[in-house]
Amino acid sequence: MTLALLAVLALAPTVCIDPGHPSENGSGAKGKTLTEVSVAWDVATRVRDLLQAEGVRVVMTKGSRDEKVTNKRRAEIANEAKADLMLRLHCDAASSHGFSVYYPAQTGKVGGVTGPAKSVLASSERAAKTFHAVFAAALKGILSDRGLHTDAATSIGGKQGALSGSIHSKVPVLLVEMFVLTNAQDEAYAATKEGLDTMAAALVRATLAVVRL
Numbered sequence: 001m002t003l004a005l006l007a008v009l010a011l012a013p014t015v016c017i018d019p020g021h022p023s024e025n026g027s028g029a030k031g032k033t034l035t036e037v038s039v040a041w042d043v044a045t046r047v048r049d050l051l052q053a054e055g056v057r058v059v060m061t062k063g064s065r066d067e068k069v070t071n072k073r074r075a076e077i078a079n080e081a082k083a084d085l086m087l088r089l090h091c092d093a094a095s096s097h098g099f100s101v102y103y104p105a106q107t108g109k110v111g112g113v114t115g116p117a118k119s120v121l122a123s124s125e126r127a128a129k130t131f132h133a134v135f136a137a138a139l140k141g142i143l144s145d146r147g148l149h150t151d152a153a154t155s156i157g158g159k160q161g162a163l164s165g166s167i168h169s170k171v172p173v174l175l176v177e178m179f180v181l182t183n184a185q186d187e188a189y190a191a192t193k194e195g196l197d198t199m200a201a202a203l204v205r206a207t208l209a210v211v212r213l
Contacts, residue, residue, distance in 0.1 A: 013085075013211035015051055016078035018061040018165070019044035020090035022068040025156070029093035031181035031190075036091040039190050041065040043178060044089050046200035047207070054208060059083065072111070075168035084211045085127055087203070088165055088175040091190070097183035098144025101135065102175040103128035105150035108161025115167040123172040127210045131174060134209040138202035143179070143186070151175075172210075176203065 019040040021028035028036030041062075048058045059081040061074040078086035092100070103124045107114055116124070132148040139145070151157030151166050166173050178199050179186040189195035 012055055012057045014057040014059065014081050014083045015207055015211060016059045016061065016081055016083040016086040016171070017044050017048055017051075018074050018078070018086060018088040019065075020088060022066065023074070024070050029091050029181045031187035032184075034091075034181055034187055034190055036181060037065060039091050039179065039181070039196075040089045042196050043200050043203070046196060047087070047089075047203050050200060050204045051207065054204070056208075056211065057081075071164035072113075072168045075165050075170075075173070078173070079168075079170040083171045085207060086165070086169060086171055086173040087207060088173065089203075090175060090177050092177040092180045093182045094180050095182075096144070096146055097180045097186045098146045099135070099139065099179065100146035100177045101128055101132045101148050102151055102154060102157070102163070102177070103148075104157075104162040104166035104169075104173065106152065106161055108151070108157065108163070108167045110160050110164045110167050113167060116162070116169050116173070120166075120169055120172065124166070124169075124174060127172040128174045130210050131206040135176070135202055135206035138205050139198070142198060143189070146177070178203075 021037045051058050061077045062069055136145045151162040157163045179190045181187050
């Protein structure tokens with residue numbers, strides 16, 4: 001490997017992609033035919049390939065679709081990689097439909113650990129606002145925008161103050177609920193190659209907007 005190539009790699013941003021579930025919180029949402037585990041993995045591998053083609057260093061929190069990894073370990077993988085962004089990919093079960101983005105806005109506590117640090121809260125908020133604006137623009141007219149929210153708006157985050165993956169994170173972190181699998185329209189779109197490719201492309205565009213600032 002040449003010195004020039006090493007220099008390029010050293011300057012390349014690092015993104016940690018975290019395909020949601022299975023974890024200590026179970027296997028996630030399920031539609032009539034799709035599971036959160038399968039959709040998150042299918043999108044994550046597409047995002048990985050597209051980001052790598054853009055010269056981004058990518059670290060995955062799982063080596064295979066069904067590998068069980070705790071949320072603490074997922075955060076540790078991003079921390080160890082010194083990621084410029086930890087992108088957590090999930091699917092929702094809700095009465096509404098479309099996508100939403102979440103970020104930690106306050107410290108929380110889980111397993112005796114309090115976090116994230118104020119610097120991570122600030123960097124996550126900046127990343128989330130940039131990400132959501134670009135992401136929503138890319139999916140306008142395709143999927144409904146359910147908005148940008150803090151971790152406290154989630155069931156687990158509301159109890160802990162922040163999501164477990166955020167509490168343990170030492171790098172900017174955000175979570176994307178890509179589809180509502182309990183909604184027939186969302187699930188049907190997520191079941192198509194077009195739906196998966198479109199979601200991956202939107203995630204990549206938003207991620208690049210964050211890590212190339």
